[in-house]
Amino acid sequence: xxxxxxxxxxxxxxxxxxxxxxxxxxxxxxxxxxxxxxxxxxxxxxxxxxxxxxxxxxxxxxxxxxxxxxxxxxxxxxxxxxxxxxxxxxxxxxxxxxxxxxxxxxxxxxxxxxxxxxxxxxxxxxxxxxxxxxxxxxxxxxxxxxxxxxxxxxxxxxxxxxxxxxxxxxxxxxxxxxxxxxxxxxxxxxxxxxxxxxxxxxxxxxxxxxxxxxxxxxxxxxxxxxxxxxxxxxxxxxxxxxxxxxxxxxxxxxxxxxxxxxxxxxxxxxxxxxxxxxxxxxxxxxxxxxxxxxxxxxxxxxxxxxxxxxxxxxxxxxxxxxxxxxxxxxxxxxxxxxxxxxxxxxxxxxxxxxxxxxxxxxxxxxxxxxxxxxxxxxxxx
Ligand code: PMP
Numbered sequence: 001x002x003x004x005x006x007x008x009x010x011x012x013x014x015x016x017x018x019x020x021x022x023x024x025x026x027x028x029x030x031x032x033x034x035x036x037x038x039x040x041x042x043x044x045x046x047x048x049x050x051x052x053x054x055x056x057x058x059x060x061x062x063x064x065x066x067x068x069x070x071x072x073x074x075x076x077x078x079x080x081x082x083x084x085x086x087x088x089x090x091x092x093x094x095x096x097x098x099x100x101x102x103x104x105x106x107x108x109x110x111x112x113x114x115x116x117x118x119x120x121x122x123x124x125x126x127x128x129x130x131x132x133x134x135x136x137x138x139x140x141x142x143x144x145x146x147x148x149x150x151x152x153x154x155x156x157x158x159x160x161x162x163x164x165x166x167x168x169x170x171x172x173x174x175x176x177x178x179x180x181x182x183x184x185x186x187x188x189x190x191x192x193x194x195x196x197x198x199x200x201x202x203x204x205x206x207x208x209x210x211x212x213x214x215x216x217x218x219x220x221x222x223x224x225x226x227x228x229x230x231x232x233x234x235x236x237x238x239x240x241x242x243x244x245x246x247x248x249x250x251x252x253x254x255x256x257x258x259x260x261x262x263x264x265x266x267x268x269x270x271x272x273x274x275x276x277x278x279x280x281x282x283x284x285x286x287x288x289x290x291x292x293x294x295x296x297x298x299x300x301x302x303x304x305x306x307x308x309x310x311x312x313x314x315x316x317x318x319x320x321x322x323x324x325x326x327x328x329x330x331x332x333x334x335x336x337x338x339x340x341x342x343x344x345x346x347x348x349x350x351x352x353x354x355x356x357x358x359x360x361x362x363x364x365x366x367x368x369x370x371x372x373x374x375x376x377x378x379x380x381x
Pocket of ligand 1: 007008067068069070071073097099144146147148173175176196197198205206207
């Protein structure tokens with residue numbers, strides 16, 4: 001099976017599995033215990049925290065370990081808004097992940113005003129729209145760094161600067177950016193930054209929220225007061241050890257890996273467009289992650305194409321695989337102005353650390369054959 005679905009989840013790197021096994025076997029203690037086994041576990045926890053902090057270039061006291069991107073987004077949004085003394089406004093965008101949109105919907109039911117900024121046909125928000133929406137009632141802005149379905153990169157530094165000037169906390173969901181491009185939390189001017197380990201070769205069920213030193217959050221999990229009271233619960237030590245290993249590994253080679261993957265993707269896109277000239281790459285004119293291609297294919301059902309390719313030995317996804325099982329068209333292409341039918345045709349190919357040129361060559365041929373067969377099938381149906 002050739003795996004081209006790294007935005008859904010990226011297979012753990014060998015060093016990650018090793019670090020996790022080490023934590024399982026050698027550090028069975030509770031990091032909060034004062035005895036030897038507890039201290040051994042604490043050491044692993046502290047090392048991983050330093051590695052994650054280094055990845056985003058912040059002090060390690062700002063790292064709050066969580067169970068992944070979804071929990072980090074909840075902690076950021078609800079953690080800020082639960083402290084608001086009066087309802088106000090939350091600004092987000094039309095293309096966010098459901099783990100941002102749904103807590104915002106919950107806030108709307110509690111009386112907050114929620115503004116979903118629109119995007120243009122490239123999937124980009126216009127900073128001028130944000131500027132216009134910011135007012136004294138704004139309590140939080142939550143805009144993602146990179147879109148999971150298209151790879152489109154938002155102008156995050158500009159967004160962060162506008163929020164800073166307005167004195168409004170800025171939460172940035174960097175789940176898809178981290179590990180794929182260099183990431184400096186302070187260059188984004190983000191007060192809250194979401195990370196998830198499994199999107200760049202770490203384990204599933206483990207992530208972090210990077211919190212500005214000056215920001216107080218209402219914890220969403222209460223109990224033993226771990227993570228400086230910001231997230232209670234005995235830490236997922238093997239997961240965190242794997243997260244730390246993935247973070248230190250990628251910190252040293254994110255530039256070279258991004259360059260390799262960009263070259264592979266260029267080759268793949270050229271090959272796909274040559275054999276299927278009417279395919280449309282979503283966000284082609286916008287800055288994008290090195291690894292992601294979302295393709296709209298007139299007259300083809302995306303889900304059927306994914307299944308056809310699966311039988312041929314290739315794993316890709318239709319729209320957002322992380323919320324798969326749903327048969328509603330994705331909100332992201334719709335927000336970019338695609339109609340329902342074209343939206344249903346969208347497939348996403350996301351390369352990663354284990355992708356090879358040979359795999360890409362085989363994929364181009366298989367993709368072409370599958371699209372051809374489906375189109376001929378629907379023509380005669
Ligand atoms: N945000 C984005 C942009 C994502 O792509 C995902 C994962 N699909 C999440 C949040 C949720 O992350 P996790 O799977 O770690 O909960």
